[in-house]
Amino acid sequence: AQSVTQLDSHVSVSEGTPVLLRCNYSSSYSPSLFWYVQHPNKGLQLLLKYTSAATLVKGINGFEAEFKKSETSFHLTKPSAHMSDAAEYFCVVSLFSGGYNKLIFGAGTRLAVHP
Amino acid sequence: KAGVTQTPRYLIKTRGQQVTLSCSPISGHRSVSWYQQTPGQGLQFLFEYFSETQRNKGNFPGRFSGRQFSNSRSEMNVSTLELGDSALYLCASTGTDGNTIYFGEGSWLTVV
Numbered sequence: 072a073q074s075v076t077q078l079d080s081h082v083s084v085s086e087g088t089p090v091l092l093r094c095n096y097s098s099s100y101s102p103s104l105f106w107y108v109q110h111p112n113k114g115l116q117l118l119l120k121y122t123s124a125a126t127l128v129k130g131i132n133g134f135e136a137e138f139k140k141s142e143t144s145f146h147l148t149k150p151s152a153h154m155s156d157a158a159e160y161f162c163v164v165s166l167f168s169g170g171y172n173k174l175i176f177g178a179g180t181r182l183a184v185h186p
Numbered sequence: 187k188a189g190v191t192q193t194p195r196y197l198i199k200t201r202g203q204q205v206t207l208s209c210s211p212i213s214g215h216r217s218v219s220w221y222q223q224t225p226g227q228g229l230q231f232l233f234e235y236f237s238e239t240q241r242n243k244g245n246f247p248g249r250f251s252g253r254q255f256s257n258s259r260s261e262m263n264v265s266t267l268e269l270g271d272s273a274l275y276l277c278a279s280t281g282t283d284g285n286t287i288y289f290g291e292g293s294w295l296t297v298v
Contacts, residue, residue, distance in 0.1 A: 103285050114190075114276055115289040122285060161229070165285055171217075171241050172285055176229045 073098045075164050077177035085185050090149040092180045094162030097143060103165040103172075104145045106136055109179075110158045118160075121145060132156070157184045188213065190290035192277050198296045204265040207293045211258050211279030217241075218260040219287070220252060223274040232275075235260055267297045 078093040096102060103122045107115040119130025126138045136147045145162060162177040191210040199205050211218050219234040219242075231244040235254035252262040258279075264271055274292045281288060 105286070107289070112294075114192075114291040115278075117286065117288060120286055122283075163287075165287070167285075171234065171236070172280065172287075173242070174219075174231065174287060178228055 073100075073102075073164060073166055073173075073175055075162050075175050075177040077160075077162050077180045079180050080178065081181050081183070083183040083185065084152045086154055087151050090147070090152045090156065090182065092147040092160050092162075092182065094145045094147065094177060095143055096145060096162075096164050098164060098166060100166055104136075104138060105163040105165065106130065106134070106145075106147050107161045107163060108158045109161065115161060118147070152182075152184045154184050154186065157182055190277055190279050190288055192275075192290035192293050194293060195291065196294045196296075198298060199267050201267055201269060201297055203267050204263060205267060205295060206261055206263045207275055207277075207295075209260045209262075209277030209279075209290060211260070211277075212281075212288055214282060215279035215288075216258050217280035218254055218258060219278050219280070220260070220262050221276040221278065222246075223276060223292070224272075229276070232262065264295075269297050271295065272297045 074097045076095045105120045106118040109115050119128045121128045121138045129135045134149045159179045159181050164175045165172045193208045217236045220232040222230045234242040238254045249265045254260045276292045278287045278289045
């Protein structure tokens with residue numbers, strides 16, 4: 072069965088320190104993987120995506136993620152957190168099945184950034 | 187290029203009423219999907235439309251329905267509203283790569 076696990080429901084960092092949001096997936100197929108960010112009262116914004124090209128994917132706002140097949144992980148990182156990064160982050164797997172793409176969402180990680 | 191546009195952004199309805207939410211996908215996108223987001227259940231898939239046909243459906247009661255028009259715009263309808271239908275309803279369109287999903291800002295529905 073396909074699944075996505077975000078290992079931390081809450082992460083708290085200080086401004087200027089690195090961010091690590093962890094995501095593990097389970098899939099029988101080669102998945103496409105995405106990270107989305109949701110700021111309060113907003114929709115989901117695409118941060119970055121992995122679709123079997125380079126394993127290190129760079130996204131917007133300084134975020135990047137590395138696809139590690141051996142570890143079935145797709146962790147999101149940023150070298151230096153900014154106050155505006157405080158939001159909820161979703162790791163998403165897209166699987167092509169039955170003629171269409173099915174999205175599986177992680178439960179989300181809420182990132183708090185302290186001054 | 188304009189993003190996914192959802193209207194209305196906020197609405198309040200009374201139990202038993204019905205509601206219609208609208209979504210305009212990104213120009214050129216033909217697939218539209220709908221999601222319900224609540225604090226308790228997270229993001230749940232409602233249905234997906236492609237070329238005016240429902241291609242996939244989540245596990246929601248028949249009170250939840252949708253449709254897609256020839257210009258790819260989509261509507262979803264919830265009849266006989268219940269308090270538990272209070273949620274953020276997100277619409278998304280699929281990019282021309284057939285893979286990347288782009289979300290709208292959502293419609294906040296409060297049922298009182």
